[in-house]
Amino acid sequence: MTTIAFDIDGTLRGLQNDRLDYDTILLLRLLSQMNNRIIIWSGGGEEYARQFAEKVGLDEWADEICAKTKENAKHYDVDICFDDEFVELAKVNIKV
Numbered sequence: 001m002t003t004i005a006f007d008i009d010g011t012l013r014g015l016q017n018d019r020l021d022y023d024t025i026l027l028l029r030l031l032s033q034m035n036n037r038i039i040i041w042s043g044g045g046e047e048y049a050r051q052f053a054e055k056v057g058l059d060e061w062a063d064e065i066c067a068k069t070k071e072n073a074k075h076y077d078v079d080i081c082f083d084d085e086f087v088e089l090a091k092v093n094i095k096v
Contacts, residue, residue, distance in 0.1 A: 002079045004031055005039040007068060008052050010084025011096055020056060024096060032061040039076055041068040
C-alpha cells in the first residue's frame with residue numbers, strides 16, 4: 001500500500017481565491033479508491049486540517065488527518081506528497 005499525503009492550502013484549496021482545486025480533489029478520491037493510504041494534512045495543524053476535510057466532505061476519503069510535520073511524515077512513512085511548495089516530506093514530493 002502506498003501512503004500519499006495532500007496539503008490543504010495551495011494544493012486542495014487555492015491560496016488567493018479560496019476555491020477548491022477540483023482536479024486535485026478528484027486525484028485524491030481516485031487514489032483513495034485504488035487501495036492507497038490517504039493523508040490530508042496542513043501546516044496549520046491537525047484541527048485546521050480536520051475542520052477543512054469535514055467541511056468539504058473529504059474526511060470519508062482520508063485514512064489520516066493530521067498536522068503537516070516531518071515527524072508525521074516519518075511516522076506515516078509517506079511515499080508521495082502533493083504540496084504547493086517544494087517540500088522534502090516523502091520519498092517523492094510533487095509540487096502542484
